[in-house]
Amino acid sequence: MDVGKIVHMNGGDGKTSYANNSFFQGKGISLTKHIREEAITSLYSSTLPRSLAIADLGCSCGQNTLSVVSEIIMVVEKLCQQLKYASPEYKIFFNDLSGNDFNNIFKSLDSFKHKLLDEIKTEMSPCYFFGVPGSFYDRVFPDRSLHFVHCSYSLHWLSKVPEGIDNNKGNIYISDTSPSNVVKAYYEQFQRDLSIFLKCRAKELVEGGRIVLTMVGRRNEDPCDVEYCCDDWDFLATALNDMVLQGIIREDQVNTFNIPHYYPSPNEVELEVVNEGSFVINHIELFETESNTSNDESDYDNEYDVAGCIRAVVEPLLVSHFGEAIIEEVFSRYKELLIDQISKERMNSVNVTISLTRKS
Template identity: 50%
Template sequence: MEVIQVLHMKGGVGETSYANSPDIFTSLNHNISLLISQKVLPMTKPITEESMTELYCSTYPAGIAIADLGCSSRPNAFFVVSEFIKLVDSIRQKLGQKSPEYQVFLNDFPGNDFNTIFRSLPSFQNKLKKQLGDGSRPCFFTGVPGSFYDRLFRNNSLHFVHSSYSLHWLSHVPGGLESKKGNIYMASTSPPDVLKEYYEQFQQDFLLFLKCRSEELVDGGRMVLTLLGRRSDDPSSKECCYIWELLAMALNDMVFEGLIEEEKLISFNIPKYTPSPAEVKSEVLKERSFTVHRLEVNIEVNWNACQNEPELSDAFKDGGYSVAKCMRAVAEPLLASHFGEAIIDEVFRRYRDIVADRMSKEKPEFVNVTISLIKG
């Protein structure tokens, strides 16, 4: 599987597109999914604001280059970087400094739906200009297609790098997964060699990511990274693997009924790893280009973060519906490229029922790891 070609959120603005999904896997949200982001963003905001404030106040640069890696295809993919810009503008006004110019780079894989993002750019720029007021200098936006496991920018050209809910995706499916026992990812039944292959692929990828960014960031440049992770030392723990185990159940049922070829399921694997904070820190120390400023793992989001919101329709309060719709937006490109389009509706119909049943009996959560780094 060529991950760089197929690993992207479902594009467009249709019913099952990522732009219209109840969003659990990203912190850039709007409409219904904004309700979930409102539970995550306040927890990461102090870290990002502290990092950006210290960056700006250390040199008062005439220009600031910001990269958002893994921006995906939401029309408001500009939200987080606009918060950075408004923060800097507020600080510079208080200190009587001239406004810097801003260069914002939005990155994702080439298969990402950049058109959906940039159709909303003119209205966003007009709104930002009004919010900043007189005295603010221009803000330029550029789309950068490519893998963040490779070089994307010139040497010493970036001041701030942000990535949210992207770095748990691996560059490719690990090798040596023949003994995975009917799973599509790590699971409680996975043998040790499967867990080892996934971890080693994460180590290789994250080290490469850090090396590339160390070359692209200026000295003293900052990074704030948030990724799905886990508290447990066990990489197959329920907090990080359960949602994929339930999807594997739906696929295995379809194999049993002859709707999917068993060989197809055996050869399908999810290219993802949810690390512990210790594993993230270990790779940073190993690479040696960055100082760990802050590392936190106290952000948890219930699978059904919308369930108590009165403004949502009953359909969206159905946990099975919202989680299955979100997972479809995330996983459909991977599934369709391997199994074909014909099975997709049936897979997620079954998956919705399985998830709804489990959520009626327990309250599973996603765990998030956030790390703030300084180059040098």
């Protein structure tokens, strides 16, 4: 699986698009607002740059991307008013893999600018926007060209499916039936990827530059402990395996399909930051987002379609491996499993957010 070419969220603005199925990510962005505000306030107050370069890595598309940008600019503009300091010019970089629907972002920029100016109500310097395709597990920007990096709900995606997990049969991620070598391979791939990510950002950020990262994670140290994020993939694996039993897809197709995700604990994230050594940890927080707010099925269908969120994220991977013909069937089955689970218990997802400063 060539993750760089295959992994992207569903584009456009249709029913199954990421733009219309990212409420879960929006909740997380809202809950971490105070961490970003602290980071950008500290950065700007201590440096007062005339030109402020901000990068959103793994930006995807939809209103979540622009809401973060708006939030950051408004914090800086408020600071400028308080300090009686001239507004800086803004350089905003949207980064994601080349398959991302960048056009969805660009088409929204005119209305975004007008709305932003209306909300700020004071004169601000120009704001320039750039699309930057490429993997953030490599260099994306020139040396010391960025002041602030935001990366939300992207770093749990690995650069590739871990090697040596051919024996993870019947599973598509880490499960309580996964052999120990599978768990080890996933963790080691996460370690390598996060270390590379940090090394690249350390070269791209100015001294004292800030990073805020949010990723889906887990509360417990044991990766096999069942939490909601792992349930997602167990439900999808169940749907696929049921389709094998009915002869709709082949068993070997499921056995060779693994999700390039890893959901870390806060300790695992912190350990890798310390080991890499380029950043000071300012703040690390574990928080939960509730994925459903009602046990009523009609409310779930109409407003909190968690199955739609998962489809928007993983459909391109499934199409690449199984073909388009199974998509409606697999997500119909997946949704039934999910609704049954929601009827029995609340489903919360665990998230890890960390705020970092580049060392001098």
